[in-house]
Amino acid sequence: MSEKLDRRTFMGTALGAAASLGAAGAAAQAPGPMASDMLNRYVPTPSQGKKPQLFRAELDIRDCEVEGKIPSDLNGAFYRTGPDAQYPLAPGNIPFDGEGHVSMFTFANGRVDFKSRFVRNERYVAQDKAGKILFPMYRNPYVNDPSVKGLSRGTHNTHIIHHNGKLLALKEDSPPAAMDLRTLETLDPVYRFDGQLQSETFTAHPKIDSVTGNMIAFGYEAKGFATDDVNVFEYTPQGKKVWDAWVKVPYVGMLHDFAVTQNYVVLYVIPLAYDEAQIKRGGIHWSWYGGQPTYFGFFRRGGDGKDVRWIKGPERSATHVMGCFDDGKRIVVDVEMSASNPFPFMPMRDGSHWDPVKGASRMTRLSVDLSKKTPKEYGIEVLYQNLLGALPRIDDRYNTVPYSVGFLPCPDPDPKDPAKRPSSCYARMDIPTRTAQIYRGEEDVTLAEACFAPRSKTAPEGSGYLMGVASHGKENGRCDLVILDAQHIDQGPVATVKLPTKIVGQIHGWWVPEAELPPKKA
Numbered sequence: 001m002s003e004k005l006d007r008r009t010f011m012g013t014a015l016g017a018a019a020s021l022g023a024a025g026a027a028a029q030a031p032g033p034m035a036s037d038m039l040n041r042y043v044p045t046p047s048q049g050k051k052p053q054l055f056r057a058e059l060d061i062r063d064c065e066v067e068g069k070i071p072s073d074l075n076g077a078f079y080r081t082g083p084d085a086q087y088p089l090a091p092g093n094i095p096f097d098g099e100g101h102v103s104m105f106t107f108a109n110g111r112v113d114f115k116s117r118f119v120r121n122e123r124y125v126a127q128d129k130a131g132k133i134l135f136p137m138y139r140n141p142y143v144n145d146p147s148v149k150g151l152s153r154g155t156h157n158t159h160i161i162h163h164n165g166k167l168l169a170l171k172e173d174s175p176p177a178a179m180d181l182r183t184l185e186t187l188d189p190v191y192r193f194d195g196q197l198q199s200e201t202f203t204a205h206p207k208i209d210s211v212t213g214n215m216i217a218f219g220y221e222a223k224g225f226a227t228d229d230v231n232v233f234e235y236t237p238q239g240k241k242v243w244d245a246w247v248k249v250p251y252v253g254m255l256h257d258f259a260v261t262q263n264y265v266v267l268y269v270i271p272l273a274y275d276e277a278q279i280k281r282g283g284i285h286w287s288w289y290g291g292q293p294t295y296f297g298f299f300r301r302g303g304d305g306k307d308v309r310w311i312k313g314p315e316r317s318a319t320h321v322m323g324c325f326d327d328g329k330r331i332v333v334d335v336e337m338s339a340s341n342p343f344p345f346m347p348m349r350d351g352s353h354w355d356p357v358k359g360a361s362r363m364t365r366l367s368v369d370l371s372k373k374t375p376k377e378y379g380i381e382v383l384y385q386n387l388l389g390a391l392p393r394i395d396d397r398y399n400t401v402p403y404s405v406g407f408l409p410c411p412d413p414d415p416k417d418p419a420k421r422p423s424s425c426y427a428r429m430d431i432p433t434r435t436a437q438i439y440r441g442e443e444d445v446t447l448a449e450a451c452f453a454p455r456s457k458t459a460p461e462g463s464g465y466l467m468g469v470a471s472h473g474k475e476n477g478r479c480d481l482v483i484l485d486a487q488h489i490d491q492g493p494v495a496t497v498k499l500p501t502k503i504v505g506q507i508h509g510w511w512v513p514e515a516e517l518p519p520k521k522a
């Protein structure tokens with residue numbers, strides 16, 4: 001590895017700049033073939049050698065500057081969230097522990113307003129009062145300041161969704177926080193669905209059923225810290241719980257996302273697992289257990305979970321599900337998959353160095369043959385060899401059913417000058433044909449996860465707009481929101497919302513059409 005790419009430099013940058021997490025970054029400062037492998041996920045934009053600074057600016061910008069024209073059929077709000085450390089992270093802590101800061105672009109009749117607010121959850125409020133960090137280590141309750149006993153540790157920095165008239169801000173170690181869809185005011189810092197939520201945790205990746213509109217979600221470590229219990233549940237759009245089931249996992253690994261088809265729920269256990277010795281040393285919750293197996297677990301929706309079958313597989317990581325379905329013969333789950341630990345800031349348990357090649361993800365199809373009574377293995381097929389990247393999205397109307405279109409932030413799969421920093425791109429994947437259309441971002445730009453907004457409720461799959469935040473490395477991270485015609489992303493933006501500043505870095509985003517938003521307050 002070259003000087004510039006050594007682990008310490010890389011980690012230093014990665015740990016410091018939680019405010020600017022993106023899908024590409026630090027590694028990209030260094031040219032060469034390795035750069036594109038590392039240009040993969042949640043790596044901050046280059047801090048250009050400067051000491052990382054806190055961000056924390058809550059913003060209101062009315063009638064943003066726009067280049068091009070906002071399409072007349074794009075009305076609603078694009079929400080996004082990410083970690084924005086309230087106080088400097090404690091030594092050894094990781095950027096995933098920054099406090100959740102939610103932002104929102106509201107589109108109405110060609111006009112765009114921007115607003116951002118921290119989630120005023122119990123942790124934020126307590127730390128604000130104390131003027132310091134009280135939860136110093138990612139998911140390690142033993143090092144908390146004694147004053148926070150009984151408070152929720154949730155940062156709500158990972159995802160936001162609309163459910164039953166509320167914006168739910170999510171972190172997988174805690175119940176959601178409920179926010180006002182228009183003002184981003186925190187309405188309930190520990191939202192338990194009017195007492196219906198039994199699990200102590202709630203995933204950052206609920207799914208909306210493509211047929212019923214119900215929300216299916218789960219919590220892992222559901223009976224408390226480091227427990228092997230998972231609770232899966234389903235709520236109507238009006239917030240009534242209609243189903244839940246409990247299962248036990250083979251070991252306590254990170255269950256960041258899951259798959260829900262019309263008939264099945266799939267949990268995929270990866271060896272980024274609970275590390276008790278590390279916790280006792282005051283470290284973070286997880287480390288990567290090299291050589292340990294994965295488990296693909298599936299069970300019927302609507303059942304009691306007792307039918308769960310766990311299929312053992314090779315060492316792999318899979319964090320996000322792109323799409324999934326079952327067709328009676330197979331369960332198919334498309335995921336971002338890497339050979340080993342995808343996160344440079346998650347420790348390797350054996351003390352080895354993080355490997356950027358083994359940590360690079362590709363969209364990969366996992367499948368299980370349902371005709372076999374006890375399937376002994378699950379299939380693994382890489383869908384796109386040449387696209388590296390994480391944070392895939394689809395047209396969310398196809399969450400639980402067969403789908404064909406995916407979107408992925410990725411480094412240029414076909415760079416003109418391989419010695420230069422590859423540009424940050426979006427791919428629109430046509431999955432049945434294994435082809436992709438590419439949008440190449442401007443030079444020196446890092447593109448965050450994209451979000452799809454359908455042209456209308458009944459528009460065909462993938463017909464609408466793809467939007468994502470582009471941060472300009474040479475302008476101190478100043479951001480634009482790029483809006484592309486989702487069917488012709490290679491033609492470049494139809495409109496670009498120009499912000500005067502950088503904004504909080506994004507993990508995930510969510511589109512809410514105008515018809516689902518409450519009336520605007522005066």
Ligand code: V55
Pocket residue numbers: 083096097157158172256319507
């Ligand atoms: C992820 C993000 C998190 C986390 C666990 O893949 C997994 C993402 C932003 O926080 O706590």
Ligand code: FE
Pocket residue numbers: 158204205256257320508
């Ligand atoms: Fe995620």
